[in-house]
Amino acid sequence: MGAKKGRVVSGARPTGRQHLGNYLGAIRNYVALQEEYECIYFVADLHALTTLKDTDKIREWTYEMVLDWLAAGIDPEGKGTILFIQSHTPQVSELHTILSMLTPLGWLTRLPTFKEKVRAQPDNVNYGLVGYPVLMTADIVLYKADTVPVGKDQAPHLELAREIVRRFNHHFGEVLVEPQAKYTEFPKILGIDGQQKMSKSLNNHIEIASEPEEIRQRVMRMVTDPQRTHRHIPGRPEVCNVFTLHGFFSPDHVAQIDQDCRTAKIGCVDCKRLLAQNIADYFAPFRERRAALATEPDRIWDILADGARRASAIASQVLAEVKEAIGLPPVR
Ligand code: SF4
Structure with a gap:
């Protein structure tokens, strides 16, 4: 791990079995980053509490998501990636509290994502929702990550994290690492309705672990070019979501499909x-690995426990440095 370019941290809320949007938007990038960076990935179960009502699903959704991640190639055993559940390193909550004292409220309420969330859930604008970008900052700086993969829309959060780090270091000395954005293209994948972003809650998704027949059924329901109401009418691939997915799963056929x-x-x-055939073929090795992993649920939890131990070792060290720099009295 020593020769790697830097340390990446990233997390995702537990959402259960992953869909094509999750895969194309995040998972394949997570897998690729392991080649060049020391990677720390976590299941953001605490973040899920800011918006999630069905907390009884968190365990199951964590397990299913991690199963997908591992089968897709996130590789703690081979590549040394640290994979864990956010709440298993409670140091993050402590650092969150400390950093929250350094964060003016206005920095949080001005964030576009906060305004969106308020619009989306006006009856549940909780304290944690306002502060979750500070928790996100703690997620990053607790591991002294220098690199964070972000899409352009998340740039304000990373900028906030950097501002908090600068403020901390200005007051207490150069303890925390200011993370740099690794701008990554996160393609927005539309659902089978061809209108909205692919999402489990909208039930317009295609799960990557689906069997070929399920994939076929979902793909056959996909909305195409709305002007192509009859077989003899020429289509417009540029407005068709089926074509967009061909771009990922049928790279050798796209030019021909475009023309035809x-x-x-x-x-x-x-x-x-x-398309259905190519998606099913693409994920065939993934399905095999997933099925094999699913026979050993204890191994999944062991991998997560080991990840938490390794994450915790880094976290405890950094938190101790933070407390010492601030001047909090040590435990005797
Ligand atoms: S790209 Fe394929 S699915 Fe889309 S309009 Fe053309 S022929 Fe139909």
Whole structure:
């Protein structure tokens, strides 16, 4: 791990079985980053509490999500990646409290994501919701991560983290590492409705662990170019979500599909059949690995426990440095 470019930290809320949007937007990037960086990935179960009502699902959704991540190639055993559950390193909550004292409220309420959340859940604007970007900052700086993969829309959060770090270091000395953004393209994947972002809650998703028949059924329901109401009418691939997914799963066929769609040589049914087949083929090795892992649930929890131990070792050290720099009295 020593020769790597730096240390990456990233987490995601537990959402259960992952879908194509999760895979194309985050998981494959997580997998690729392991080649060049020391990676620390976590299941953000505490963050989930800011918006989640069904807390009884958190355990199951954590397990299912981690199963997908591991089967997709996040590799604690081979690549040394630290994979753990956020609440298993309670130091993060302590650092969150400390950093919250350094964060003016206005920095949080001005964030566009906060305003969006207030609009989305006006009846549940809780204290944790306002402060979750501070918890996010703690998630990063607790491990002295220097690199954070972010999409452009998350840039304000990382900038906030950097401001908090600068403020801390200005007051108490150079203890914390100011994380740098690694801007990553997170393609927005639309659901099978062709309208909204793919999401489990909208039930417009295709799970990556689906069997080929389930994939086929979902793909066949996909909305295509709305103007192509009959087989003989030429289509417009640029407005068709089936075509977008072909771009990821049928790279050798996209040019031909583009041409055949515009000249009505191919019908949407055949086009979708090809996509369903290619998605199913793409994830065939993944399904095999997932099925094998699922026979050993204890191993999944052991991997997470080991990840928490390793994360905790770093976290305890950093938290001790933070407390000492502030001047909090040591335990005797
Ligand atoms: S042929 Fe394919 S790309 Fe063209 S509109 Fe139909 S599904 Fe979309």
